[in-house]
Amino acid sequence: MTLPRAAPRFLQPVTALRIAIIVTVLASWEALAASGLLYRDVVPSLVAIGKALFNLLTVPDMSVQIDMLGINTAFTIPAIYWHLYVTFYEIAFGMVIGCLTGLVVGIALGSSRLLRRAYEPMLYYLGPCPKIIFFPVMIMWFGVGPGSKIAMGAISCFFPVALNVAGGMREIDQVLIRVGRSFRANTWQMVTKIYLPAMRHPIINGVRIGLGVCLIGTLLAETKLSNSGVGFLVMQAYNLFNMPLMYALLIVLFVIAIGANALIGRLGGLDDIKRR
Protein backbone atom coordinates (compact mmCIF):
# COMPACT_ATOMS: atom_id res chain seq x y z
CA MET A 1 0.00 0.00 0.00
CA THR A 2 1.38 3.41 -0.87
CA LEU A 3 0.68 6.40 1.28
CA PRO A 4 -0.70 9.49 -0.49
CA ARG A 5 2.05 12.01 -1.08
CA ALA A 6 1.70 15.23 0.84
CA ALA A 7 1.17 18.34 -1.27
CA PRO A 8 4.24 20.52 -1.74
CA ARG A 9 4.57 23.09 1.04
CA PHE A 10 3.71 26.07 -1.18
CA LEU A 11 0.51 24.33 -2.33
CA GLN A 12 -0.78 23.80 1.20
CA PRO A 13 -3.83 26.04 1.78
CA VAL A 14 -2.28 28.09 4.62
CA THR A 15 0.91 28.80 2.66
CA ALA A 16 -1.04 29.52 -0.50
CA LEU A 17 -3.27 31.98 1.36
CA ARG A 18 -0.23 33.67 2.91
CA ILE A 19 1.37 34.05 -0.51
CA ALA A 20 -1.93 35.36 -1.91
CA ILE A 21 -2.24 37.95 0.89
CA ILE A 22 1.36 39.13 0.43
CA VAL A 23 0.96 39.37 -3.35
CA THR A 24 -2.36 41.26 -2.96
CA VAL A 25 -0.89 43.72 -0.47
CA LEU A 26 2.19 44.35 -2.62
CA ALA A 27 0.10 44.73 -5.79
CA SER A 28 -2.30 47.14 -4.01
CA TRP A 29 0.67 49.14 -2.73
CA GLU A 30 2.17 49.36 -6.19
CA ALA A 31 -1.21 50.34 -7.69
CA LEU A 32 -1.65 53.04 -5.03
CA ALA A 33 1.87 54.31 -5.70
CA ALA A 34 1.21 54.46 -9.42
CA SER A 35 -2.26 56.05 -9.04
CA GLY A 36 -1.01 59.13 -7.22
CA LEU A 37 -4.12 59.14 -5.00
CA LEU A 38 -2.02 60.06 -1.98
CA TYR A 39 0.49 62.91 -2.06
CA ARG A 40 3.41 62.28 -4.36
CA ASP A 41 6.05 60.08 -2.73
CA VAL A 42 4.04 59.35 0.43
CA VAL A 43 3.53 55.88 -0.98
CA PRO A 44 6.65 55.28 -3.09
CA SER A 45 6.88 52.33 -5.44
CA LEU A 46 8.26 49.05 -4.13
CA VAL A 47 11.17 49.40 -6.52
CA ALA A 48 12.09 52.76 -4.93
CA ILE A 49 11.85 51.28 -1.43
CA GLY A 50 13.93 48.26 -2.46
CA LYS A 51 16.52 50.55 -4.01
CA ALA A 52 16.63 52.72 -0.87
CA LEU A 53 17.01 49.60 1.28
CA PHE A 54 19.82 48.33 -0.92
CA ASN A 55 21.62 51.69 -0.87
CA LEU A 56 21.10 52.01 2.87
CA LEU A 57 22.70 48.65 3.57
CA THR A 58 25.43 48.53 0.95
CA VAL A 59 26.53 51.95 -0.31
CA PRO A 60 29.46 53.26 1.77
CA ASP A 61 28.82 56.94 2.51
CA MET A 62 30.57 57.56 5.82
CA SER A 63 34.29 57.64 6.48
CA VAL A 64 35.47 56.08 9.73
CA GLN A 65 38.93 56.43 11.23
CA ILE A 66 40.28 53.82 13.59
CA ASP A 67 43.52 54.36 15.48
CA MET A 68 44.69 51.00 16.76
CA LEU A 69 48.22 50.19 18.03
CA GLY A 70 49.51 53.37 16.44
CA ILE A 71 48.18 52.40 13.02
CA ASN A 72 45.65 54.86 11.67
CA THR A 73 43.18 53.23 9.33
CA ALA A 74 40.49 55.09 7.43
CA PHE A 75 37.72 53.42 5.49
CA THR A 76 34.18 54.15 4.38
CA ILE A 77 31.10 52.21 5.45
CA PRO A 78 27.35 52.62 4.92
CA ALA A 79 26.27 55.17 7.57
CA ILE A 80 23.45 52.92 8.80
CA TYR A 81 25.96 50.60 10.48
CA TRP A 82 27.44 53.43 12.51
CA HIS A 83 23.95 54.56 13.58
CA LEU A 84 22.93 50.97 14.31
CA TYR A 85 26.03 50.65 16.46
CA VAL A 86 25.11 53.81 18.42
CA THR A 87 21.52 52.62 18.93
CA PHE A 88 22.74 49.14 19.81
CA TYR A 89 25.09 50.27 22.56
CA GLU A 90 22.48 52.66 23.98
CA ILE A 91 19.99 49.79 24.08
CA ALA A 92 22.60 47.37 25.45
CA PHE A 93 23.59 49.71 28.29
CA GLY A 94 19.95 50.55 29.00
CA MET A 95 19.09 46.86 29.09
CA VAL A 96 21.97 45.99 31.42
CA ILE A 97 21.10 48.78 33.87
CA GLY A 98 17.32 48.21 33.66
CA CYS A 99 17.59 44.42 33.93
CA LEU A 100 20.03 44.42 36.85
CA THR A 101 18.07 46.96 38.88
CA GLY A 102 14.82 45.22 37.93
CA LEU A 103 16.27 41.89 39.02
CA VAL A 104 17.43 43.21 42.40
CA VAL A 105 14.15 45.04 43.09
CA GLY A 106 12.11 42.06 41.86
CA ILE A 107 13.96 39.63 44.11
CA ALA A 108 13.56 42.00 47.09
CA LEU A 109 9.82 42.40 46.44
CA GLY A 110 9.27 38.73 45.74
CA SER A 111 11.10 37.49 48.82
CA SER A 112 9.34 39.71 51.37
CA ARG A 113 5.57 39.87 51.83
CA LEU A 114 5.86 43.23 53.57
CA LEU A 115 7.96 44.82 50.82
CA ARG A 116 5.68 43.39 48.17
CA ARG A 117 2.55 44.83 49.77
CA ALA A 118 4.25 48.15 50.46
CA TYR A 119 5.97 48.83 47.14
CA GLU A 120 4.71 46.52 44.40
CA PRO A 121 1.49 48.51 43.81
CA MET A 122 3.67 51.54 43.02
CA LEU A 123 5.59 49.62 40.37
CA TYR A 124 2.41 47.96 39.11
CA TYR A 125 0.64 51.27 38.52
CA LEU A 126 3.72 53.18 37.35
CA GLY A 127 4.58 50.44 34.84
CA PRO A 128 2.00 51.34 32.18
CA CYS A 129 2.71 55.11 32.28
CA PRO A 130 4.15 56.51 29.03
CA LYS A 131 7.86 56.60 29.87
CA ILE A 132 8.76 59.05 27.11
CA ILE A 133 7.35 61.87 29.28
CA PHE A 134 10.41 61.44 31.52
CA PHE A 135 12.70 62.36 28.65
CA PRO A 136 12.95 66.11 29.52
CA VAL A 137 14.00 65.09 33.04
CA MET A 138 16.54 62.61 31.65
CA ILE A 139 18.00 65.34 29.41
CA MET A 140 18.44 67.58 32.45
CA TRP A 141 20.05 64.77 34.44
CA PHE A 142 22.20 63.08 31.81
CA GLY A 143 22.57 65.63 29.00
CA VAL A 144 21.60 65.52 25.35
CA GLY A 145 24.10 62.77 24.45
CA PRO A 146 23.73 58.99 24.69
CA GLY A 147 23.32 59.16 28.50
CA SER A 148 19.71 60.35 28.34
CA LYS A 149 18.83 57.65 25.76
CA ILE A 150 20.45 54.96 27.91
CA ALA A 151 18.47 56.26 30.89
CA MET A 152 15.23 56.14 28.86
CA GLY A 153 15.98 52.56 27.85
CA ALA A 154 16.81 51.61 31.44
CA ILE A 155 13.62 53.14 32.87
CA SER A 156 11.49 51.48 30.19
CA CYS A 157 13.12 48.10 30.78
CA PHE A 158 13.12 48.25 34.58
CA PHE A 159 9.36 47.86 35.20
CA PRO A 160 8.58 44.68 33.22
CA VAL A 161 11.71 42.97 34.55
CA ALA A 162 11.03 43.92 38.19
CA LEU A 163 7.36 42.89 38.03
CA ASN A 164 8.10 39.60 36.23
CA VAL A 165 10.89 38.71 38.65
CA ALA A 166 8.72 39.57 41.67
CA GLY A 167 5.94 37.40 40.23
CA GLY A 168 8.43 34.64 39.40
CA MET A 169 9.79 34.67 42.97
CA ARG A 170 6.35 33.94 44.33
CA GLU A 171 5.94 31.01 41.93
CA ILE A 172 9.10 29.24 43.10
CA ASP A 173 8.40 25.84 44.57
CA GLN A 174 8.65 26.22 48.37
CA VAL A 175 10.39 22.83 48.53
CA LEU A 176 13.36 24.28 46.62
CA ILE A 177 13.59 27.20 49.04
CA ARG A 178 13.41 24.85 52.04
CA VAL A 179 16.14 22.67 50.49
CA GLY A 180 18.37 25.74 50.13
CA ARG A 181 17.71 26.78 53.72
CA SER A 182 18.30 23.26 55.04
CA PHE A 183 21.76 23.44 53.40
CA ARG A 184 22.24 26.73 55.25
CA ALA A 185 22.77 28.61 51.99
CA ASN A 186 23.55 32.29 52.48
CA THR A 187 21.63 35.02 50.61
CA TRP A 188 24.04 35.05 47.66
CA GLN A 189 23.91 31.26 47.36
CA MET A 190 20.11 31.31 47.64
CA VAL A 191 19.92 33.86 44.80
CA THR A 192 22.43 32.15 42.49
CA LYS A 193 21.63 28.48 43.25
CA ILE A 194 17.89 28.53 43.94
CA TYR A 195 16.07 31.72 42.94
CA LEU A 196 17.68 32.52 39.58
CA PRO A 197 17.63 28.96 38.12
CA ALA A 198 14.03 28.46 39.31
CA MET A 199 12.93 31.79 37.82
CA ARG A 200 14.58 31.35 34.44
CA HIS A 201 11.37 31.60 32.43
CA PRO A 202 9.82 34.62 34.19
CA ILE A 203 13.18 36.41 33.95
CA ILE A 204 13.54 35.67 30.24
CA ASN A 205 9.93 36.74 29.70
CA GLY A 206 10.59 39.98 31.58
CA VAL A 207 13.77 40.58 29.59
CA ARG A 208 11.87 39.95 26.37
CA ILE A 209 9.17 42.48 27.23
CA GLY A 210 11.87 44.76 28.61
CA LEU A 211 13.82 44.60 25.35
CA GLY A 212 10.73 45.63 23.38
CA VAL A 213 10.00 48.66 25.56
CA CYS A 214 13.70 49.53 25.92
CA LEU A 215 13.98 49.60 22.14
CA ILE A 216 10.93 51.85 21.89
CA GLY A 217 12.12 54.16 24.68
CA THR A 218 15.61 54.54 23.23
CA LEU A 219 14.51 55.03 19.63
CA LEU A 220 11.76 57.50 20.54
CA ALA A 221 14.28 59.49 22.56
CA GLU A 222 16.57 59.47 19.52
CA THR A 223 13.77 60.78 17.33
CA LYS A 224 13.15 63.62 19.80
CA LEU A 225 16.70 64.86 20.33
CA SER A 226 19.92 63.32 19.02
CA ASN A 227 22.56 63.54 16.34
CA SER A 228 23.19 59.83 15.89
CA GLY A 229 21.33 56.54 16.04
CA VAL A 230 18.61 54.98 13.90
CA GLY A 231 15.90 57.21 15.43
CA PHE A 232 17.90 60.24 14.30
CA LEU A 233 18.14 58.76 10.78
CA VAL A 234 14.34 58.28 10.69
CA MET A 235 13.82 61.94 11.64
CA GLN A 236 16.42 63.02 9.10
CA ALA A 237 14.55 61.09 6.40
CA TYR A 238 11.33 62.80 7.57
CA ASN A 239 12.90 66.26 7.49
CA LEU A 240 14.30 65.65 3.99
CA PHE A 241 10.99 64.08 2.93
CA ASN A 242 12.93 61.04 1.72
CA MET A 243 10.06 58.58 2.00
CA PRO A 244 11.71 55.53 0.39
CA LEU A 245 14.57 55.90 2.91
CA MET A 246 12.09 56.21 5.78
CA TYR A 247 10.30 53.02 4.73
CA ALA A 248 13.66 51.27 4.33
CA LEU A 249 14.69 52.34 7.85
CA LEU A 250 11.38 51.19 9.31
CA ILE A 251 11.80 47.81 7.61
CA VAL A 252 15.29 47.46 9.10
CA LEU A 253 13.99 48.46 12.56
CA PHE A 254 11.05 46.07 12.53
CA VAL A 255 13.18 43.17 11.30
CA ILE A 256 15.68 43.81 14.11
CA ALA A 257 12.97 44.25 16.78
CA ILE A 258 10.96 41.18 15.82
CA GLY A 259 14.14 39.13 15.30
CA ALA A 260 15.57 40.08 18.71
CA ASN A 261 12.24 39.32 20.37
CA ALA A 262 12.06 35.88 18.74
CA LEU A 263 15.72 35.17 19.54
CA ILE A 264 15.34 35.93 23.26
CA GLY A 265 12.19 33.79 23.38
CA ARG A 266 14.01 30.89 21.73
CA LEU A 267 17.17 31.22 23.83
CA GLY A 268 15.11 31.32 27.00
CA GLY A 269 13.17 28.21 26.03
CA LEU A 270 9.83 30.06 26.03
CA ASP A 271 8.78 28.15 22.93
CA ASP A 272 9.29 24.88 24.83
CA ILE A 273 6.91 26.02 27.58
CA LYS A 274 4.23 26.86 25.04
CA ARG A 275 4.59 23.47 23.36
CA ARG A 276 4.35 21.52 26.61
Next chain:
Amino acid sequence: MSAQAITKTRWFPGVLGIGSFIGAVLLIELFIRLGLVNRFIVPLPSDIVWAFPRVIIEEHVFSRFFLTAAEAFSASILVTVFGVAGGVLLHQFRLLREATETWVAAVAAAPLVLIYPLYLVIFGRNAITIVAMGFTAGLAPVTLKTLEGLAGTRRVLINVGRSFNLTPWQQFWKILFPAALPTIFVGMRLGLIFALINIVGVEFLINFGGLGQLINELAERYDLAGTYAAISFVILISICVFFLTERLERWLRPVE
Protein backbone atom coordinates in the same frame (compact mmCIF):
# COMPACT_ATOMS: atom_id res chain seq x y z
CA MET B 1 1.34 46.30 70.56
CA SER B 2 4.80 44.92 69.72
CA ALA B 3 6.74 46.06 66.65
CA GLN B 4 6.28 42.64 65.07
CA ALA B 5 2.52 42.77 65.61
CA ILE B 6 2.36 46.24 63.99
CA THR B 7 4.15 45.00 60.85
CA LYS B 8 1.56 42.24 60.54
CA THR B 9 -1.43 44.60 60.54
CA ARG B 10 -3.40 45.08 57.33
CA TRP B 11 -2.65 48.79 57.02
CA PHE B 12 1.06 48.74 57.82
CA PRO B 13 2.38 47.95 54.28
CA GLY B 14 0.31 50.79 52.80
CA VAL B 15 1.53 53.23 55.45
CA LEU B 16 5.11 52.05 54.89
CA GLY B 17 4.81 52.55 51.11
CA ILE B 18 3.30 56.03 51.35
CA GLY B 19 5.55 56.93 54.29
CA SER B 20 8.72 55.99 52.46
CA PHE B 21 7.59 57.96 49.41
CA ILE B 22 7.01 61.05 51.56
CA GLY B 23 10.32 60.39 53.35
CA ALA B 24 12.17 60.21 50.01
CA VAL B 25 10.56 63.47 48.87
CA LEU B 26 11.55 65.20 52.14
CA LEU B 27 15.08 63.84 51.81
CA ILE B 28 15.38 65.25 48.28
CA GLU B 29 14.09 68.62 49.57
CA LEU B 30 16.76 68.54 52.28
CA PHE B 31 19.56 67.57 49.86
CA ILE B 32 18.62 70.38 47.49
CA ARG B 33 18.42 72.94 50.31
CA LEU B 34 21.84 71.79 51.56
CA GLY B 35 23.22 72.20 48.05
CA LEU B 36 24.02 68.50 47.64
CA VAL B 37 21.71 68.30 44.63
CA ASN B 38 21.74 71.04 42.00
CA ARG B 39 18.40 72.89 42.14
CA PHE B 40 18.77 73.84 38.46
CA ILE B 41 18.51 70.14 37.60
CA VAL B 42 16.11 68.90 40.26
CA PRO B 43 13.63 71.50 41.53
CA LEU B 44 12.56 71.62 45.15
CA PRO B 45 9.64 69.23 45.75
CA SER B 46 7.88 72.10 47.55
CA ASP B 47 8.22 74.20 44.37
CA ILE B 48 6.68 71.35 42.38
CA VAL B 49 3.72 71.26 44.79
CA TRP B 50 3.30 75.04 44.48
CA ALA B 51 3.56 74.76 40.68
CA PHE B 52 0.47 72.53 40.54
CA PRO B 53 -2.17 75.31 40.88
CA ARG B 54 -0.20 77.50 38.44
CA VAL B 55 0.06 74.72 35.85
CA ILE B 56 -3.60 73.78 36.31
CA ILE B 57 -4.89 77.35 35.87
CA GLU B 58 -2.39 79.03 33.53
CA GLU B 59 -1.71 76.04 31.31
CA HIS B 60 -5.36 74.99 31.11
CA VAL B 61 -4.63 71.48 32.26
CA PHE B 62 -8.25 70.39 32.29
CA SER B 63 -8.95 71.41 28.71
CA ARG B 64 -5.72 69.66 27.69
CA PHE B 65 -6.80 66.62 29.68
CA PHE B 66 -10.13 66.56 27.86
CA LEU B 67 -8.35 66.87 24.52
CA THR B 68 -6.09 63.89 25.33
CA ALA B 69 -9.10 62.00 26.70
CA ALA B 70 -11.07 62.73 23.51
CA GLU B 71 -8.17 61.48 21.38
CA ALA B 72 -7.85 58.36 23.55
CA PHE B 73 -11.61 57.82 23.40
CA SER B 74 -11.69 58.14 19.59
CA ALA B 75 -8.75 55.76 19.25
CA SER B 76 -10.39 53.31 21.68
CA ILE B 77 -13.67 53.32 19.72
CA LEU B 78 -11.75 52.63 16.50
CA VAL B 79 -9.63 49.98 18.18
CA THR B 80 -12.70 48.28 19.64
CA VAL B 81 -14.69 48.29 16.39
CA PHE B 82 -11.87 47.14 14.12
CA GLY B 83 -10.10 44.95 16.69
CA VAL B 84 -13.22 43.02 17.69
CA ALA B 85 -14.31 42.74 14.04
CA GLY B 86 -10.84 41.46 13.13
CA GLY B 87 -10.92 38.90 15.94
CA VAL B 88 -14.39 37.69 14.90
CA LEU B 89 -13.25 37.45 11.27
CA LEU B 90 -10.21 35.38 12.21
CA HIS B 91 -12.37 33.15 14.39
CA GLN B 92 -14.98 32.57 11.69
CA PHE B 93 -12.47 31.70 8.95
CA ARG B 94 -10.09 29.09 10.26
CA LEU B 95 -7.79 29.17 7.25
CA LEU B 96 -7.42 32.92 7.54
CA ARG B 97 -6.63 32.53 11.24
CA GLU B 98 -3.97 29.89 10.61
CA ALA B 99 -2.41 32.03 7.91
CA THR B 100 -2.36 35.36 9.74
CA GLU B 101 -2.45 34.82 13.52
CA THR B 102 1.35 34.78 13.81
CA TRP B 103 1.51 37.96 11.75
CA VAL B 104 -0.92 39.72 14.07
CA ALA B 105 1.14 38.52 17.07
CA ALA B 106 4.31 39.83 15.41
CA VAL B 107 2.63 43.20 14.81
CA ALA B 108 1.60 43.29 18.48
CA ALA B 109 5.25 42.80 19.48
CA ALA B 110 6.66 45.31 16.96
CA PRO B 111 7.64 48.85 18.05
CA LEU B 112 4.81 50.41 16.03
CA VAL B 113 5.10 53.83 17.63
CA LEU B 114 8.24 54.36 15.56
CA ILE B 115 6.12 54.88 12.47
CA TYR B 116 4.84 58.19 13.82
CA PRO B 117 7.07 60.20 11.41
CA LEU B 118 5.34 58.34 8.60
CA TYR B 119 1.91 59.31 9.96
CA LEU B 120 3.15 62.88 10.27
CA VAL B 121 3.84 62.87 6.55
CA ILE B 122 0.54 61.19 5.67
CA PHE B 123 -1.86 63.01 8.02
CA GLY B 124 0.11 66.12 8.98
CA ARG B 125 0.85 67.51 12.43
CA ASN B 126 -2.66 67.27 13.81
CA ALA B 127 -4.97 65.19 16.02
CA ILE B 128 -5.56 62.62 13.25
CA THR B 129 -1.92 61.54 13.45
CA ILE B 130 -2.22 61.13 17.22
CA VAL B 131 -5.49 59.16 17.02
CA ALA B 132 -4.12 57.03 14.15
CA MET B 133 -1.04 56.22 16.23
CA GLY B 134 -3.19 55.21 19.21
CA PHE B 135 -5.35 53.10 16.94
CA THR B 136 -2.36 51.37 15.32
CA ALA B 137 -0.83 50.56 18.71
CA GLY B 138 -4.04 49.19 20.23
CA LEU B 139 -5.43 47.19 17.32
CA ALA B 140 -3.38 43.97 17.51
CA PRO B 141 -3.96 43.24 21.25
CA VAL B 142 -7.74 43.68 20.88
CA THR B 143 -7.81 41.40 17.81
CA LEU B 144 -5.76 38.71 19.55
CA LYS B 145 -7.78 38.86 22.78
CA THR B 146 -11.09 38.72 20.90
CA LEU B 147 -9.85 35.67 19.02
CA GLU B 148 -8.65 34.10 22.27
CA GLY B 149 -12.01 34.72 23.94
CA LEU B 150 -14.05 33.29 21.08
CA ALA B 151 -11.76 30.28 20.63
CA GLY B 152 -11.88 29.62 24.38
CA THR B 153 -15.67 29.29 24.57
CA ARG B 154 -16.50 26.12 26.49
CA ARG B 155 -17.47 23.20 24.30
CA VAL B 156 -20.55 22.46 26.40
CA LEU B 157 -21.99 25.93 25.68
CA ILE B 158 -21.50 25.50 21.94
CA ASN B 159 -23.16 22.06 22.12
CA VAL B 160 -26.12 23.54 24.04
CA GLY B 161 -26.55 26.05 21.22
CA ARG B 162 -26.41 23.29 18.63
CA SER B 163 -28.96 21.18 20.52
CA PHE B 164 -31.34 24.16 20.29
CA ASN B 165 -30.72 24.28 16.52
CA LEU B 166 -29.48 27.85 16.71
CA THR B 167 -28.53 29.51 13.45
CA PRO B 168 -24.87 30.58 13.11
CA TRP B 169 -25.98 34.17 13.76
CA GLN B 170 -27.85 33.17 16.95
CA GLN B 171 -24.97 30.90 17.98
CA PHE B 172 -22.64 33.87 17.74
CA TRP B 173 -24.81 36.44 19.55
CA LYS B 174 -26.34 34.12 22.18
CA ILE B 175 -23.39 31.82 22.97
CA LEU B 176 -19.96 32.80 21.58
CA PHE B 177 -20.00 36.56 22.08
CA PRO B 178 -21.35 36.62 25.67
CA ALA B 179 -18.90 33.85 26.65
CA ALA B 180 -15.97 35.74 25.11
CA LEU B 181 -16.96 39.15 26.50
CA PRO B 182 -14.73 39.11 29.62
CA THR B 183 -11.65 38.25 27.52
CA ILE B 184 -12.66 40.81 24.89
CA PHE B 185 -12.83 43.38 27.66
CA VAL B 186 -9.32 42.44 28.78
CA GLY B 187 -8.24 43.12 25.19
CA MET B 188 -10.13 46.42 25.11
CA ARG B 189 -8.44 47.48 28.32
CA LEU B 190 -5.04 46.56 26.89
CA GLY B 191 -5.91 48.42 23.71
CA LEU B 192 -6.96 51.51 25.68
CA ILE B 193 -3.74 51.48 27.72
CA PHE B 194 -1.59 51.00 24.58
CA ALA B 195 -3.52 53.76 22.83
CA LEU B 196 -3.20 56.15 25.79
CA ILE B 197 0.54 55.53 26.18
CA ASN B 198 1.12 56.16 22.50
CA ILE B 199 -1.17 59.17 22.35
CA VAL B 200 0.56 60.98 25.23
CA GLY B 201 3.95 59.91 23.82
CA VAL B 202 3.22 61.20 20.32
CA GLU B 203 1.70 64.42 21.73
CA PHE B 204 5.00 64.96 23.51
CA LEU B 205 7.12 64.05 20.49
CA ILE B 206 5.31 66.15 17.90
CA ASN B 207 4.50 68.95 20.36
CA PHE B 208 0.79 68.95 19.57
CA GLY B 209 -2.38 68.18 21.48
CA GLY B 210 -3.03 67.84 25.20
CA LEU B 211 -1.00 66.65 28.17
CA GLY B 212 2.03 65.37 26.23
CA GLN B 213 2.44 68.74 24.57
CA LEU B 214 2.15 70.48 27.94
CA ILE B 215 5.20 68.59 29.26
CA ASN B 216 7.17 69.42 26.12
CA GLU B 217 6.24 73.11 26.25
CA LEU B 218 7.13 73.49 29.91
CA ALA B 219 10.44 71.66 29.36
CA GLU B 220 11.29 73.91 26.41
CA ARG B 221 10.55 76.96 28.58
CA TYR B 222 12.90 75.45 31.19
CA ASP B 223 10.09 75.70 33.75
CA LEU B 224 11.52 72.90 35.88
CA ALA B 225 8.91 72.87 38.65
CA GLY B 226 6.14 73.10 36.05
CA THR B 227 7.62 70.24 33.99
CA TYR B 228 7.82 67.99 37.05
CA ALA B 229 4.28 68.99 38.08
CA ALA B 230 2.95 68.22 34.59
CA ILE B 231 4.75 64.84 34.56
CA SER B 232 3.26 64.06 38.01
CA PHE B 233 -0.16 65.01 36.68
CA VAL B 234 0.16 62.66 33.67
CA ILE B 235 1.36 59.85 35.96
CA LEU B 236 -1.63 60.48 38.22
CA ILE B 237 -4.04 60.35 35.27
CA SER B 238 -2.57 57.13 33.87
CA ILE B 239 -2.66 55.51 37.31
CA CYS B 240 -6.35 56.48 37.65
CA VAL B 241 -7.20 55.11 34.18
CA PHE B 242 -5.29 51.91 34.82
CA PHE B 243 -6.91 51.47 38.24
CA LEU B 244 -10.46 52.14 37.01
CA THR B 245 -10.22 49.86 33.98
CA GLU B 246 -8.71 47.14 36.16
CA ARG B 247 -11.65 47.40 38.61
CA LEU B 248 -14.11 47.29 35.71
CA GLU B 249 -12.38 44.23 34.30
CA ARG B 250 -12.56 42.45 37.68
CA TRP B 251 -16.23 43.33 37.93
CA LEU B 252 -16.91 41.90 34.46
CA ARG B 253 -14.86 38.74 34.97
CA PRO B 254 -17.03 35.73 35.82
CA VAL B 255 -16.51 34.16 39.23
CA GLU B 256 -14.25 31.09 38.84
